[in-house]
Each structure stands twice: as C-alpha cells, then as structure tokens.
Amino acid sequence: MKTGRKSGGAVSLATIAEAANVSISTVSRIVNGQTHRASAQTAERVRQAIEELGYQPNQIGRALKQGKTRVVAMLTANLNNPVMSTIASATEAALRDIGYVMTLCDTHDREDLQDEYLQAMRAQAVQGYILVTNIRSPGLAEIVARKEPVVFACRRNPYKPGAFVGIDNLQAGAAAADYLWSHGCREPAVVFPANGSAVTEERVAGFCARMSALGVPASRITKAAAPGNFHLEVGYAAARTLPDGAPWPKGMLCVSDQIAYGVYRCARERNLRIPEDCLIVSIDGSELNSWIAPWLKSIQVPYRDFGLPIVEQLQTIWNGGEPGEVILPFSVD
Amino acid sequence: MKTGRKSGGAVSLATIAEAANVSISTVSRIVNGQTHRASAQTAERVRQAIEELGYQPNQIGRALKQGKTRVVAMLTANLNNPVMSTIASATEAALRDIGYVMTLCDTHDREDLQDEYLQAMRAQAVQGYILVTNIRSPGLAEIVARKEPVVFACRRNPYKPGAFVGIDNLQAGAAAADYLWSHGCREPAVVFPANGSAVTEERVAGFCARMSALGVPASRITKAAAPGNFHLEVGYAAARTLPDGAPWPKGMLCVSDQIAYGVYRCARERNLRIPEDCLIVSIDGSELNSWIAPWLKSIQVPYRDFGLPIVEQLQTIWNGGEPGEVILPFSVD
Numbered sequence: 282m283k284t285g286r287k288s289g290g291a292v293s294l295a296t297i298a299e300a301a302n303v304s305i306s307t308v309s310r311i312v313n314g315q316t317h318r319a320s321a322q323t324a325e326r327v328r329q330a331i332e333e334l335g336y337q338p339n340q341i342g343r344a345l346k347q348g349k350t351r352v353v354a355m356l357t358a359n360l361n362n363p364v365m366s367t368i369a370s371a372t373e374a375a376l377r378d379i380g381y382v383m384t385l386c387d388t389h390d391r392e393d394l395q396d397e398y399l400q401a402m403r404a405q406a407v408q409g410y411i412l413v414t415n416i417r418s419p420g421l422a423e424i425v426a427r428k429e430p431v432v433f434a435c436r437r438n439p440y441k442p443g444a445f446v447g448i449d450n451l452q453a454g455a456a457a458a459d460y461l462w463s464h465g466c467r468e469p470a471v472v473f474p475a476n477g478s479a480v481t482e483e484r485v486a487g488f489c490a491r492m493s494a495l496g497v498p499a500s501r502i503t504k505a506a507a508p509g510n511f512h513l514e515v516g517y518a519a520a521r522t523l524p525d526g527a528p529w530p531k532g533m534l535c536v537s538d539q540i541a542y543g544v545y546r547c548a549r550e551r552n553l554r555i556p557e558d559c560l561i562v563s564i565d566g567s568e569l570n571s572w573i574a575p576w577l578k579s580i581q582v583p584y585r586d587f588g589l590p591i592v593e594q595l596q597t598i599w600n601g602g603e604p605g606e607v608i609l610p611f612s613v614d
Numbered sequence: 615m616k617t618g619r620k621s622g623g624a625v626s627l628a629t630i631a632e633a634a635n636v637s638i639s640t641v642s643r644i645v646n647g648q649t650h651r652a653s654a655q656t657a658e659r660v661r662q663a664i665e666e667l668g669y670q671p672n673q674i675g676r677a678l679k680q681g682k683t684r685v686v687a688m689l690t691a692n693l694n695n696p697v698m699s700t701i702a703s704a705t706e707a708a709l710r711d712i713g714y715v716m717t718l719c720d721t722h723d724r725e726d727l728q729d730e731y732l733q734a735m736r737a738q739a740v741q742g743y744i745l746v747t748n749i750r751s752p753g754l755a756e757i758v759a760r761k762e763p764v765v766f767a768c769r770r771n772p773y774k775p776g777a778f779v780g781i782d783n784l785q786a787g788a789a790a791a792d793y794l795w796s797h798g799c800r801e802p803a804v805v806f807p808a809n810g811s812a813v814t815e816e817r818v819a820g821f822c823a824r825m826s827a828l829g830v831p832a833s834r835i836t837k838a839a840a841p842g843n844f845h846l847e848v849g850y851a852a853a854r855t856l857p858d859g860a861p862w863p864k865g866m867l868c869v870s871d872q873i874a875y876g877v878y879r880c881a882r883e884r885n886l887r888i889p890e891d892c893l894i895v896s897i898d899g900s901e902l903n904s905w906i907a908p909w910l911k912s913i914q915v916p917y918r919d920f921g922l923p924i925v926e927q928l929q930t931i932w933n934g935g936e937p938g939e940v941i942l943p944f945s946v947d
Contacts, residue, residue, distance in 0.1 A: 361703055573906055
C-alpha cells in the first residue's frame with residue numbers, strides 16, 4: 282500500500298483507489314458513507330489512505346457533479362412552534378457542515394401528511410430522515426421496517442428503540458417541582474395538553490412524582506388540562522378551567538413555553554400578576570422569553586445543540602452502526 | 615374530436631390523448647404545466663378534453679409513479695423569524711393543494727449559502743423557487759437570467775421586476791404615522807436596522823413622509839438605528855442609543871415586531887412603562903403578540919394569505935405567462 286502524500290494538485294478518488302488497492306467505485310461508496318458493501322478491513326484501508334493523502338472532498342460540489350445532491354429530510358410536527366424551527370435551523374447547519382442540504386416538511390401532526398411527505402421524500406431518494414414528530418402511520422412503519430436511516434428528535438420512534446436525541450423529560454418535570462418547592466410552593470398546579478405526546482406526559486409524571494417525594498400528595502396538585510394540538514390555545518383553555526374569582530395556586534408548571542404563554546393571557550384577563558400572584562415555571566427555554574416573557578421561569582432545553590448529535594447518529598447509521606439514544610442535559614440556571 | 619364522458623373507471627392520459635387527437639406525452643406535458651412546447655390551440659384542446667372527461671389526477675401519486683416528485687424550493691432569510699415560518703407554512707399548504715411538496719432552505723441572509731442552496735435545489739430539478747430573501751448573488755442572477763420560475767415574497771427581485779407578493783410598505787409606514795398622530799404624538803421616534811432591506815427602508819420613508827405631510831418636520835423625528843441582521847438585537851441596541859434618564863418620545867414606530875420586542879427589553883431595563891410612557895407601533899402583526907405582547911400595537915400584514923398568490927404566480931409562469939406584482943392589503947384594525 283502506497284502512503285506517500287502526492288505533491289501539489291487535488292487528491293482524486295483514483296489516487297486513493299490506487300493507494301488502497303481497491304476500485305474507484307469502492308472508494309466513492311466509502312467516501313459517500315456507504316460502507317456496507319465493503320469489508321471492515323477494506324473500509325479501514327480506504328479511510329487510512331484518505332487521511333494520509335489529505336483528500337478534501339468538496340462535498341456538495343462533488344454531489345452535484347454526480348448529478349444528485351445529498352439531501353436529508355426533516356419532518357416536524359408544527360413549524361410555527363419556535364422549538365421546531367430552532368431544531369430545524371441547528372440541524373440544517375450541522376448537515377451543511379458535512380456537505381448535505383436539508384429539506385423541511387411540516388406535517389401538522391397529521392398522519393396523512395406525514396405519509397405524503399415520507400413518500401415524496403423517498404421518491405426524491407433522500408439519504409435519511411429526521412423526525413421531530415412521532416405519529417404512527419403506515420408510511421413511517423414501512424420506513425422503519427425497511428431500516429432506512431431515521432433519527433428521532435424530542436419524541437421517540439413509536440415502533441422500536443433506536444436513534445434519538447432529546448432530554449430526560451421525567452427529570453425536567455422533577456426539576457420544575459424542585460424549583461417550585463424551593464420557592465415555598467406546597468400546593469402547585471400543572472397545566473398540560475389533555476391528549477399530549479409522551480414528552481408532555483413524562484414532564485407531568487416527573488413533576489408529580491417529585492412533588493410526592495417532597496411530601497405533596499397528588500390530591501394537593503391542581504391539574505388543568507385542555508385538548509388540542511396548539512399549545513398557546515391549550516394553555517389558555519386549560520387555565521380557564523381554574524375557578525374564576527378564586528386565587529390561583531402560588532406556583533405552576535406549564536409543560537411547554539407556548540402553554541405558559543397561553544396561561545399568561547388568561548392571567549391578564551383575570552387581572553392576576555405573574556409571577557407575584559402565581560410563579561410560572563415552564564420547560565423549553567425559548568430564546569424569545571428573555572425578550573418579551575421576563576415573567577416566565579423556563580427550564581432550558583438545549584435545542585440549539587440538537588443538530589450535531591442528530592447528524593452524528595445519521596452518520597453512524599450510514600456507516601452500518603446502530604446508534605443509541607443521546608440524552609442532552611437541560612439547565613435550570 | 616370525441617367528447618363523450620367515459621363511463622366508469624379512472625380517466626387516463628391515453629383517453630384524453632385520444633379525445634384531443636394528440637400524443638400521450640403531449641397530454642402529460644400539458645397536465646404538468648409545461649405548455650410551451652404545444653401550440654395554444656393544442657393546449658386548449660387538451661384542457662377542454664380534460665374538463666369534459668373529468669380527469670382527476672392524483673397529483674403527488676402520479677408524480678411518484680413517474681419516479682419524480684414535484685418539488686418547489688423556498689429560500690428564506692431567517693427561519694427563526696416567525697414571519698418567515700408563517701409564510702413558509704402558508705405556502706406549503708397552498709402547494710400541497712396542487713400536488714406539490716415544498717422544500718425549505720434557510721439562507722441566513724448569506725450570499726454563499728443562498729448560492730449553495732440554489733445550486734443544490736437545481737440539481738434536485740425542483741420545478742420552481744420562492745425567495746423570501748433578495749440578496750444579490752451570482753447564483754440568483756443566473757437563475758433569473760435563465761428565466762427559471764421564481765417568485766419573490768416580501769422583498770422584490772433585485773435584478774428585474776416580476777413575480778412578487780407583498781404589501782405596500784410605504785403605505786404601512788404612513789398608516790403607523792397616522793395612528794401615532796391620531797393618538798396625539800407630535801414628536802415621534804422611529805427604530806430600524808441601520809443596514810436594512812428595502813422593506814424596512816420603505817416603512818421608515820413612508821412614516822417620515824406622512825409625518826411631514828401632517829406637519830411634523832424630519833427634525834422632530836428621533837431616529838434610532840443599529841446594525842445587524844437579527845431584529846431582536848437591532849431593536850435593543852437601537853433603543854439603547856436613546857439618552858438614558860431622559861423620557862422617551864411619547865410614540866414610536868418599530869419597523870418590525872421583532873424590533874419592537876428588542877425595544878421592549880430596553881424599556882424594561884430603564885423602568886419605562888409601555889404603552890403608558892411610550893406608545894409603540896410596529897408592522898407585522900405576529901400571532902404571538904396577542905398572547906404575550908399585549909403592550910404592542912402592530913399593523914397586521916396578512917402573511918397567512920401569502921401562500922395562495924405565491925402559488926398562483928408560479929402557475930402563471932409554468933403556463934408561460936408573466937405574472938405581475940400582488941400587493942395585499944394590511945390592516946390597522
């Protein structure tokens with residue numbers, strides 16, 4: 282195996298093929314992350330040659346010359362939610378760094394749209410899928426069954442364990458309980474969607490369990506829920522189920538920032554002062570809070586940091602590996 | 615020409631081709647909006663046959679059978695801005711109604727990323743481009759020169775007049791002046807990005823011209839500007855240029871909601887009450903305002919209604935037409 286660095290000029294796939302004693306198409310496949318058709322030794326030999334020869338692919342440019350761009354599709358439940366657009370933006374940047382572009386589809390948390398987009402993206406021959414939604418649908422079941430590269434963010438694969446980037450929502454709920462407890466709250470409320478995702482369910486469960494451990498029985502926790510997919514409206518409707526005229530609980534967990542915004546609107550209508558009359562804690566930590574929601578204490582989920590591990594999990598899958606879950610830390614400050 | 619409606623079963627392209635006395639591929643092209651290779655009479659004959667025979671294409675399904683999906687690319691300047699995600703969401707829905715899917719790219723208002731995405735989307739053979747950004751770039755110049763289907767939203771094509779959906783920003787600025795004037799404000803301020811787009815420049819110009827017409831000379835309008843692309847930070851930095859300790863002007867135009875949010879943060883830090891100490895008017899009308907920015911008077915731009923005219927302009931281009939500008943009405947309430 283030749284290992285001398287070629288002087289001057291760009292290193293081509295042919296040079297690497299020669300050095301690693303394999304065909305150009307084998308090098309091409311491995312450079313493109315398709316290692317499953319090569320033996321581990323061959324792949325290793327090619328990677329070593331790439332490193333030694335200093336091969337620097339112009340990823341997007343090269344893909345274009347091949348007549349196809351390397352595209353990954355992201356499906357989100359609701360693009361109007363700033364959480365989703367933050368994850369989308371971070372992932373797009375991380376993909377761009379490795380020479381991919383990201384296409385973004387808004388499924389509105391609807392099974393039919395999810396399948397329509399999955400089908401359309403498959404026809405585009407995208408190289409992978411990132412789902413920030415986890416509605417069960419025939420199309421998703423099929424993609425999982427075919428072992429196509431899929432990474433889930435925030436919500437887990439509903440069909441089987443696997444690639445996932447998120448936080449520990451039970452612990453985040455518990456942290457909210459600790460925060461309210463440490464501020465003297467002994468009879469809190471919790472506001473959540475009646476038909477929420479596993480994410481919101483876990484936040485509520487973690488909150489109640491920790492409160493119970495702190496000596497606050499479930500009976501002293503006011504639960505306010507409302508149906509719907511849009512958290513602004515859910516928060517508002519849920520808060521309106523609290524008796525009018527009576528004071529609110531002194532502390533409250535809203536399971537998302539948008540739910541807290543909805544609750545805030547109801548509080549204003551009832552002439553309640555936030556946080557003086559009710560200390561509101563939420564979980565998300567949207568950037569906007571520091572600008573226009575100074576009344577809100579929000580536990581920070583590092584959505585901006587989701588991009589890199591999402592892309593690393595895709596790369597693991599492309600390289601034939603089986604990624605596990607990546608649980609990122611949240612912060613209470 | 616046969617015109618009898620075929621009884622039972624789906625109407626195929628072949629049936630239409632037979633009825634219109636043309637080849638199947640001609641029908642296919644016309645159904646797909648590529649009318650430029652057929653004569654006007656042929657296109658009309660095919661359209662008539664389609665109407666009479668009741669051909670109902672399953673648009674996405676058909677495209678998939680052809681092995682390609684019909685995709686339109688949207689490039690936005692900054693997906694984290696709720697204005698952009700609202701336009702994206704509305705356009706995605708309007709495209710879906712005609713059997714297209716939309717792919718979304720965040721250019722971060724950067725020339726290099728804009729070109730990278732334009733290049734990548736072209737390699738994907740997208741059927742059209744929607745730009746919610748108008749940075750000049752070699753890639754955009756080329757696409758315009760090649761007469762590819764491009765529609766601009768909010769900001770106009772920097773190279774030549776053409777398809778555009780937006781509002782009259784001069785008039786929106788003037789409406790803000792009228793509002794402040796009618797609330798007794800005679801010495802207003804205006805807050806804007808130092809290096810803003812034509813949109814923000816026109817809003818400022820319209821505001822100052824109307825104030826002048828109302829008898830407020832330019833010298834009595836406080837201008838607060840700051841550089842940057844992110845309006846939250848621009849608003850905050852610009853507001854901080856107002857003398858500390860002195861009262862603020864009684865009324866103020868912020869040229870976007872995000873700028874108003876930034877100004878609001880500065881006002882809080884200076885213990886100013888909004889709107890009591892300073893009546894803030896902005897232009898955008900984001901949905902979020904009614905939830906958490908009740909202190910803001912925002913002129914409503916109908917971003918949710920941008921989707922349909924954007925898609926109609928694309929269809930006009932696909933049919934060989936030359937769409938003009940669509941100026942939608944804003945509302946002050």
